Amino acid sequence: MTRFVYDQFAKQYLQELLSPLGLVKTSRDIAAEVREIDVLFVPQNHNESAIKTLGLLGKIAANSAIIEPFRNPVNTDDICSCIGKLFDFHAECNRLANREDKPLLPADRTRLWILSPTLSKPILDSFGANLELESFGEGVYCLPPAFRTAIVVIHQLRRTPETLWLRLLGKGSVQKGAIAELKSLPDTMLFKDSILELLSSLFAILDARQDLDSEDRELIMELSPLYLERIQDATKQGIERGIERGIEREAVSFIMRLLNRRFGSIAPDVEERVRGLPVDRIEDLGEALLDFQNAADLTSWLENAN
Numbered sequence: 001m002t003r004f005v006y007d008q009f010a011k012q013y014l015q016e017l018l019s020p021l022g023l024v025k026t027s028r029d030i031a032a033e034v035r036e037i038d039v040l041f042v043p044q045n046h047n048e049s050a051i052k053t054l055g056l057l058g059k060i061a062a063n064s065a066i067i068e069p070f071r072n073p074v075n076t077d078d079i080c081s082c083i084g085k086l087f088d089f090h091a092e093c094n095r096l097a098n099r100e101d102k103p104l105l106p107a108d109r110t111r112l113w114i115l116s117p118t119l120s121k122p123i124l125d126s127f128g129a130n131l132e133l134e135s136f137g138e139g140v141y142c143l144p145p146a147f148r149t150a151i152v153v154i155h156q157l158r159r160t161p162e163t164l165w166l167r168l169l170g171k172g173s174v175q176k177g178a179i180a181e182l183k184s185l186p187d188t189m190l191f192k193d194s195i196l197e198l199l200s201s202l203f204a205i206l207d208a209r210q211d212l213d214s215e216d217r218e219l220i221m222e223l224s225p226l227y228l229e230r231i232q233d234a235t236k237q238g239i240e241r242g243i244e245r246g247i248e249r250e251a252v253s254f255i256m257r258l259l260n261r262r263f264g265s266i267a268p269d270v271e272e273r274v275r276g277l278p279v280d281r282i283e284d285l286g287e288a289l290l291d292f293q294n295a296a297d298l299t300s301w302l303e304n305a306n
Helices: 003-021 048-054 056-060 078-097 122-125 159-165 172-184 192-207 213-242 241-246 249-262 268-276 279-291 297-303
Strands: 022-030 035-041 065-069 111-116 141-144 149-153
Touching: 003 035, 003 048, 003 056, 003 065, 003 141, 003 192, 035 078, 048 056, 056 065, 056 159, 065 078, 078 111, 078 122, 078 149, 149 213, 159 172, 172 192, 192 213, 192 249, 249 268, 249 279, 249 297, 268 297
Parallel strands: 065 111, 111 149
Antiparallel strands: 022 035, 035 065, 141 149
16 A cells, blocks of 8 residues: 555554553654654553553553554664654754753653564664563564664564554554454454444545555455445444434444545535435445545435435
């Protein structure tokens, strides 16, 4: 998938999972030059339930963190660029502390976490990265202490509930397996519903693109049943809760979120027509959406539906 699409998904994904624990800022500019930190996390809330559910990601969130997720394996330049962002951010924090005449404690210094699906041993060795089995388990490599940096090689993580939320950011069979594990979790599991919706939205965005490689097409095939299940579940919930809920019906709300993410802002008159559909037509629209190329297809479908 294109870097932009994956970046947007990864930022929304991490923001959704980390928000219960503290302040999350995405696309955070740093002052040294116009460079973006993908995800800046500052812990604020000790949410024991969220920490336990997130497992390894919860451990990462124990302290302030810069998180840089990559869809493809990082190279030496990528790692150097990320470390550069970290050092620039530390310098910015130092300047702010000096202006406020307040010392910056070592515990306040943010740690960098680079998430990569795979990574070669020569690259890890070139940065002096060591496997941290005792603290984090397989797949987590820490650079020398002065760098305050760790690299998570997602495809080396053990297949356990503790690593699930990071393996969902992997590729190929690793990501496919993690999606299956997520779907099998109890419906009451924290984060399950919101992440399933993000994955459904990712499907809607990818399905509209033409520039996909074979791996992205496989991901679409994996997400397609999930997307249709979400439509069916939303429709069922809408019926169970009654049509008197009007525009707040679960099915309609879900469809509108997908349409806006796929086509951008929907014209008010088109949105009104969608919201006016009977509940039993919402599922039809969800399935038809798979074949839409643009907003004009939606308008045509609504005309035929009427």
